[in-house]
Amino acid sequence: MSFLQPLALIALPLMALPIIIHLINQQRHRTIPWAAMMFLMRAKRMSRGMARLRHLLILLMRVLAIGALIFAMSRPLSGGWLGSVGLSKPDATLVLLDRSASMEIQDLQAGESKRSTALKRLAQLLEQGDYGTHLLLIDSASGQLHEVDSPKALLRLPMTESSATSANIPSMLETALAYLKANESGRAEIWICSDLKENDWDVHSGRWNAIRDELAQLEGVHHFLLAYTDPPSSNLSIRVENVQRWERGSAAELVLDVMVRTEGGAPYPTAEGRSVVRRVPIEFEVNNVRSVVEVELDTLGASLQGHRIPIDTKLSSGWGSVSLPGDANPLDNRFFFVFSEPPVRKAVVVSDDTKVGEAFRRALAIPTDVRLQHHVDVIPMNRVAEIDWENTGLLIWQGTLPSGLVAEQIQHFVNSGRVAMFFPSKLQTLTATGEQLFAARWGNWQSTGKQSDIKGNISWWRGDADLLAHAESGDALPLSELRTYQYRAFESQGTLLARFDDDAPLLTRVATDRGAAYFCSTLPTAQFSSLERDGVVFYVMLQRALAEGCQTLAVASQRDAGIDALADRNQWEPIAPAGNNASLSQRGLHAGVYRDEAYWAAVNRSQAEDNAKTAAVEAVDTLFDGLSYRRIDVNVGDTSALASELWRIFLIAMAVALILEAVLSLPSRKTESSPLIDLTVAEGTTE
């Protein structure tokens, strides 16, 4: 329990006053000669039971009355979870607000979203209580720390408005941790408002151990989690998975893959319990022309593949959107897309080995779609300066890792959103220092044995994402059949995508700000592996890398909402939706279409936000093991106070205690015929 006037609790020892008065009263007795001692002794024997209890109860009632009065004066606040806070006020209060798109799910009756509900309740609570010297906000969209003047200001700040971003709770806690450590804050309260989405919390991340350990070292830090643990309400979200602009003869068209997801289980049973088919209209808007297509929903949603929308052939680039009718979450009912003519997919292979270079060229030159144009240059190391970095989407580097200016150019190339893949040099010996790029370096060549003995030596690969992901049909790539005869050892801190039986890496993706850099530890030629001969894995891997790298070559790009979503150019102007007047710093956080001369960008919520999975509350609770932590489950739209003043209850308790004391103190009634009053003796005895 916390108190608005904790100083009043200093008077708590006054509760002992009735007992002290009782003891003093016992000491200041008078002495009186008494004749009727036999009755006195009899009375003392009789008073050992109920009378003594009654007297103790009277004392207790007096003590309780004073206690209740003192507690009422200290203005206590309700809420069992506040009990752990203690009585001292915090030096700083940090509010970690999840502004992710999923927090915009509303209670349709109250018209309040999860985010606004949490903000209102928290602001009300902090307004009532004492939030300390500093009130700080860390919003999930920017991940930055903002000093806030007052709790009420939380409701007005642009940093607390809705956004289409995802949240990164571990990162936000790290920011809070850095602040607490830098400012050496004493007692602090960290309030986390979140809907516990699995992608926001990433409960299996190794970062949590470090965060927990560091928070445990700080004394007086209390954690509160305002959690929306109620099951997700019925909600539909829409997303354009793919958009292509094709020209067919003299006509042009857009081809869209649209996905509709349902959240909250099967929401369409009839009263009899039978499922009925529900159709939902999808509205397409392209170049201010609207069209509606109805799709049938099943329990998972609906998929509209290859939906064609004819457009003007002169419209080489532009934007559009797909919309659903309004439901619980207004933020996932519209998805923006931009389109442009597909760029020439250009790849550069740098290799001194003609045979290897040719293997790469063959795999890259054949497009996955005949309508796409691929262009592959194979150049030796000494012609690196000729590379057209601007118009290249994929760089294949086979050979010794570069250094100096070339290394810098490659890093810039990757950080501008392109993809680089590195393959080892055939050279057996290493230089003394060992070339290093992206904090990774090659080791020595290793042999896996006789070629005839080897029957697939890839023990594991990542099939859910990235270059080796399963095909759209769900079939896995045939990596198990891939044979590798020689590979080169590799050292890096990157993410493993495939490994051999002896746990040595085959394919690794190293960490980069943007773009991607991959390291493959073998070569495609027959001397080293069956990559080229088996073909499928090699082809898919390179085509995916090329597609990813060439995304930035297109003038139109789909982007996930985030603080740096529009950071690559300075002149982005909002095009859609109408009335999008977000400030420059907030533009990347909201869904919409932006244009910078010939370039188009569509910003939308990330795919993870459409995932309805919520982290188990037990798993979230476990993240705070050993810390002062309370989870407060709240419901959407419930803006009732998190804490309310309890002084009335204590005043009532005091009144009740006083009444009980008065009742217990009442003298026992004397009957009218009592012989104590009537001194006449029994009838007939006097004559």
Next chain:
Amino acid sequence: MALQLKRDYLNQKVLERLSTLQLHARLPMIGNVSGKHRSPIRGSSLEFAEYRKYVPGDDMRRLDWRAYARNDRYYIKEFEADTNLRMCLIVDTSGSMDFTHNGMSKLDYARRVAGTLAYIAALQGDAVGLYCAGKEFQIEIPPKRSATHLSAVLDELGTMEASGETGLADVLHETAERIAQRALIVVVSDLFIEPGIVRNCFDHLRFRKHDVAVFHLMEQNELEFEFDRPMRFVDMEGGEPILADPTVIGTQYRRAMEMYLESMDEVIRDTEVDYHRICIHEDYGDVLARFLLGRTPKKNK
């Protein structure tokens, strides 16, 4: 009979007021001289008692010749005998009798009651004796009729003191045994002993054909026990003092007192003693007038 009253506990006005009343015994008394009280023995008073058949040896002078003339049989005419009364005053002199209300202790009150009764009895020619019932203070003056004896009784009444435990039960039993002839036993005490013991004493006295009268002296505070703060109660009969909070045990005290008085009423009903429960703030003249009037034979009314 003229008495020079020098005892300050005797009030002249009360004596004068009560002198018009007579002390009557409720039971026939056996005295040694003629008096005002009925006797179980037939005597020569003017009051006719009964006829009985003549038996040889009877005094021929007491034959009723008129009855013989009417019935031709011999009848002896008998008359009531009036005799005097022995009154034994038994005053409790235990420490508890020193309990005082407005300057008057129970012993002072007992002194006035006993002294006045002694005077009235002596005035009408009855014998008066005095016994003190205290473990530490004991006086024993057998009943006699003389004026000097009354003076001695009154002197002893004036000098007696209350102290120590009560010896009332012992004195009552002893008195029952030692006074051979019927007597009026007047007990003046606060009777702070168990009702069962009191019952035994009264039964004993009644068995010996004594007429027993009891003045049970109480004080209002003892009955009501109205105190508002813890008190240290010192036993006036020498027992251990008790520290008690009347607000805690007041109810129980009153309940104990109530039970005691109820038991005492039962004892009185069973033993048929002339019992008077008195609060010492009452005027003792009124109490005695009520006592004397209550004993006046009904046929005289």
